[in-house]
Amino acid sequence: MISALVLSAPTLLIGWLLYVPVVLWAIWRAPWVEVFADTRRQHILFGTVFALFLLWLVRRDFETGVSYHFIGLTVVTLLLGWPLAIVGALLAQIGVVLLGRQDFSAMGVNGALLIVLPVAVTECCAHLVERMQSRNPFVYIFCSGFFAAALAALLCVLAVLGVLWVDDLFVMPVWLEDFMGYLWLIIFPEAFINAMLVTALVVFCPEWLETFNRTRYLAASRKDDR
Secondary structure: OEOHHHOOHHHHHHHHHHHHHHHHHHHHHOOHHHHHHOHHHHHHHHHHHHHHHHHHHOEEEOOOOEEEEOOOHHHHHHHHOHHHHHHHHHHHHHHHHHOOOOOHHHHHHHHHHHHHHHHHHHHHHHHHHHHHOOOOHHHHHHHHHHHHHHHHHHHHHHHHHHHHHHHOOOOOOOOHHHHHHHHHHHHHHHHHHHHHHHHHHHHHOHHHOOOOOHHHHHHHHHHHHO
8 A cells, every 4th residue: 555645646646547437437337236135245245345444454554655465355356246346445445544544645546556456357367267168166266366366466566666666756675676585475475365265265155256157166066076
């Protein structure tokens, strides 16, 4: 997460211009009829918002104006689908802003980099897995869960560093050339946590996952068991 203190005014404006249209598009595409008609989906949505809110409060703030926290949006995207994932993340982000843990003016940049980007990466990976027509649930767990979360974390870190480098208001650390070693400490935990939650959902509550083809995966598993 980035503080507004290390972002220029044009960057803050661009962040809003990128973030707001995506949020509006997500609100338009969200299956509100199904949500309002199904109390189970309502509970999943609100539970997900609360979980993201708590997850984003557990973070490490640095004096330089940036903070680190787990993203958690890979499993949320697989659970809710991309429109509700963005809407739910927006609600959690608003809660963080109301607590004073994020600058309102930087909501656009943080939303574009840390919400829209990981949701888009996960959605693309899920589409590619679905096009493969695989019948092995492990492919779904690894490619849509572990790999998607790892790739999303990597791209988010690189995108944040790129924005900070372009604005030139953030003092880059002297150990930046050794950053590849530290990068694993960010990527692997993010991937492991998301993959673990996706695995638990596939095993115990596969009907909760909007992107999980229960007919293909579970029917193939039962056939193999026979």
